[in-house]
Amino acid sequence: KAGxxxxxxxxxxxxxQQVTLSCSPISGHRSVSWYQQTPGQGLQxxxxxxxxxxxxxxxxxxxxxxxxxxxxxxxxxxxxxxLGDSALYLCASSQEWDYEQYFGPGTRLTVT
Amino acid sequence: GExxxxxxxxxxxxxxxxxxxxxxxxxxxxxxxIWYKQESGKGPQFIIDIRSNMDKRQGQRVTVLLNKTVKHLxxxxxxxxxxxxxxxxxxxxxxxxxxxLIFGKGTKLSVKx
Numbered sequence: 001k002a003g004x005x006x007x008x009x010x011x012x013x014x015x016x017q018q019v020t021l022s023c024s025p026i027s028g029h030r031s032v033s034w035y036q037q038t039p040g041q042g043l044q045x046x047x048x049x050x051x052x053x054x055x056x057x058x059x060x061x062x063x064x065x066x067x068x069x070x071x072x073x074x075x076x077x078x079x080x081x082x083l084g085d086s087a088l089y090l091c092a093s094s095q096e097w098d099y100e101q102y103f104g105p106g107t108r109l110t111v112t
Numbered sequence: 113g114e115x116x117x118x119x120x121x122x123x124x125x126x127x128x129x130x131x132x133x134x135x136x137x138x139x140x141x142x143x144x145x146i147w148y149k150q151e152s153g154k155g156p157q158f159i160i161d162i163r164s165n166m167d168k169r170q171g172q173r174v175t176v177l178l179n180k181t182v183k184h185l186x187x188x189x190x191x192x193x194x195x196x197x198x199x200x201x202x203x204x205x206x207x208x209x210x211x212x213l214i215f216g217k218g219t220k221l222s223v224k225x
Contacts, residue, residue: 004155033212043156043201043215056212090155099144099205101213103155 002027004093004104012110018079021107025072025093031055032074033101034066037088046089049074050096078109086111120199122220131189133219135202140183142204146213147176147187151198159187159200189221197223 005024013019025032034046045058049068066076072093078085088108092101125131137145143164148156162169162176162185169176175188185202199220203213 035213035215042217043203045212045214048212058212092155100146100158100161102158103148105153105155 004091004102006089006091006104006107008107009105010108010110012112013081014112015081015083017081018077019081019109020075020077021089021091021109023074023076023091023093023104025074025091026102028095029093029102030072030096031094032068032072033092033094034074034076035090035092036060037090037106038086043090046076081111083111085109120218120220122222124222124224125192127192127194127223127225129192131187131192131196131221131223133187133189133200133221135185135187135216135219137183137185137202137204137216138214139204139206140180142206142214144205145176145178145185146203146205147174147185148201148203148215149196149198150201150218156201192221192223194223194225197221 007022031050033048035043037043046060047066048056052068063079068074088106090103090106092103094101146161147159149159150156160171160174160176162178167178173190177186199218201218202216205213
């Protein structure tokens with residue numbers, strides 16, 4: 001079974017721009033979560049989607065948003081990029097009844 | 113690696129020795145805990161989990177211990193190998209939806225051959 005895939009793997013953007021990251025969960029997984037990883041703050045929960053609905057949201061500004069499609073694929077969007085948004089963005093998927101999350105390799109976003 | 117913190121606690125062990133990585137979790141209401149391993153350039157990889165109604169769980173070469181009294185979690189790795197070198201994170205879920213994990217800061221394990 002294929003793992004969680006994330007595209008693109010690397011991205012360089014300029015302050016003020018916006019970016020969209022994509023995540024394809026493991027087949028059959030309906031829950032998708034997003035995390036931001038930085039050296040200073042570590043791994044922080046962004047949001048979780050299940051059956052196209054946002055089920056939970058972390059403590060991030062409204063510039064961070066996401067959505068999930070009917071095939072469980074998910075996207076996250078960051079608008080008006082700031083230098084501090086430079087991070088590794090990780091997506092994880094899980095079964096409906098399972099807490100165990102499977103992570104993708106992440107998208108490395110650099111904001112200049 | 114690109115995914116690790118700049119000032120992570122580091123544990124350095126000799127190949128073949130046992131490793132113990134500790135974690136203090138934050139919420140006494142947490143009912144599920146996981147240990148993840150993250151190698152440079154990769155996403156976290158599941159190692160082992162434990163629910164709050166247990167105090168010990170064993171896997172292949174790994175054991176997780178949970179002490180709810182002091183909100184402490186530990187990961188024991190037997191016969192540590194060079195391939196175990198990575199950053200290890202504990203994570204907790206305190207009854208929120210399954211997708212909301214709260215991660216610790218991580219510990220970097222370095223195995224000397």
